[in-house]
Amino acid sequence: MIELKRDILSVLDMKDDFEQILNEALKMKSGQKKTQKKDPLKGKVLGMVFEKPSLRTRMSFEVGMTQLGGSAIYISPNEVQIGKRESVSDVANVLSRYVDVIMYRAFSNQVMRELAKHASVPVINGLDDMEHPCQCAADLLTVLEKKKALKGLQMVYVGDGNNVCNSLLLGCALVGMNMRAATPKSHRPDKDIVTKAEEIAKNTGAKIELMSNPFHACDGADVVYTDTWISMGQEAEKAEREALFLPYQVNDKLTEKANKDWLFLHCLPAHRDMEVSTAVIDGPHSVVFDQAENRMHAQKAILLAALSK
Ligand code: CP
Ligand code: NVA
Numbered sequence: 001m002i003e004l005k006r007d008i009l010s011v012l013d014m015k016d017d018f019e020q021i022l023n024e025a026l027k028m029k030s031g032q033k034k035t036q037k038k039d040p041l042k043g044k045v046l047g048m049v050f051e052k053p054s055l056r057t058r059m060s061f062e063v064g065m066t067q068l069g070g071s072a073i074y075i076s077p078n079e080v081q082i083g084k085r086e087s088v089s090d091v092a093n094v095l096s097r098y099v100d101v102i103m104y105r106a107f108s109n110q111v112m113r114e115l116a117k118h119a120s121v122p123v124i125n126g127l128d129d130m131e132h133p134c135q136c137a138a139d140l141l142t143v144l145e146k147k148k149a150l151k152g153l154q155m156v157y158v159g160d161g162n163n164v165c166n167s168l169l170l171g172c173a174l175v176g177m178n179m180r181a182a183t184p185k186s187h188r189p190d191k192d193i194v195t196k197a198e199e200i201a202k203n204t205g206a207k208i209e210l211m212s213n214p215f216h217a218c219d220g221a222d223v224v225y226t227d228t229w230i231s232m233g234q235e236a237e238k239a240e241r242e243a244l245f246l247p248y249q250v251n252d253k254l255t256e257k258a259n260k261d262w263l264f265l266h267c268l269p270a271h272r273d274m275e276v277s278t279a280v281i282d283g284p285h286s287v288v289f290d291q292a293e294n295r296m297h298a299q300k301a302i303l304l305a306a307l308s309k
Helices: 011-030 056-067 088-098 109-118 133-147 163-175 191-204 214-218 235-248 288-307
Strands: 045-050 071-075 101-105 123-125 154-158 178-182 208-211 223-226 263-266
Touching (some): 011 133, 011 163, 056 288, 088 101, 101 288, 123 133, 133 263, 133 288, 154 163, 163 208, 208 214, 263 288
Parallel strands (some): 045 071, 045 101, 154 178, 154 223, 178 208, 223 263
16 A cells, blocks of 8 residues: 655644544543554654754754654755755755655745655755744643633734744634634735635634734734744844834733733743843743643654654
8 A cells, every 4th residue: 555645844734633632642641542552653753854954943853753753864954055065856855865844944945845846755844934823822722721722712923924823814714613813914824825714714704914013903802913123034124113013012012901810922032121021031921941842742743743644
């Protein structure tokens, strides 16, 4: 029997079992579920290819693989130089001869898809310019853990309509969570992703709204989420971005009308008193370290799903 490999390049690649992945992750985290067998990924090797720096993605994937009985190998941004030292397809073919699954952090979603096309083992997106799907799984896992539900809650994303925002739109749409993205007009989330999220939302009952006013957006929020204003690779735009996004800082004033017990999420790394005030990120509503831990639990469930096909 030919087994189809399963890539997870977008939140959409988990669409049929996204909630199941979240529930499995929650069960594994709480210890209710010891996975079917001991060390389910024994002997399996994850190759982790990074074109950009990382703390959480690298650590959570490596520790997660180890906990499942497998192992992980890290390749740093200087080593492979995909498309420069070697073509994307050659890298994909070679890696597929050594490892059982690839995690790739890329600059470009196009290169991500090309690598996946040529790899014969599953490829998991560890962030590119379009999406950060594993982050989204951890984000919604954190909300589920804290609020015991997802459907009907109000997620508010404030700041840059970037990769994290794109994945969150798809994730919220899938689980029936309402999402408002408050961004400057010039930095809205990706058009095609918004269209896709709206399509999905029709079936799940989620309400998707794009707006520019972060105060309106935060009115009635159950979750307020922000990310850096300067994503990796955008360092040259630092000054203009800081000026543009300043009104979008998540602080006590902005969140005055959020619902009682609202949660603050940030994928990290964070920049205190830039996209979020110190008082909010270090305050009682913040669950950012649970969220960081949940990367590992979510990814364990994703790895099991990717390797069980
Ligand atoms: N949130 C996240 O992906 O963090 P790293 O860049 O440290 O992996
Ligand atoms: N939007 C950020 C996320 C970092 C985890 C970036 O792409 O750099």
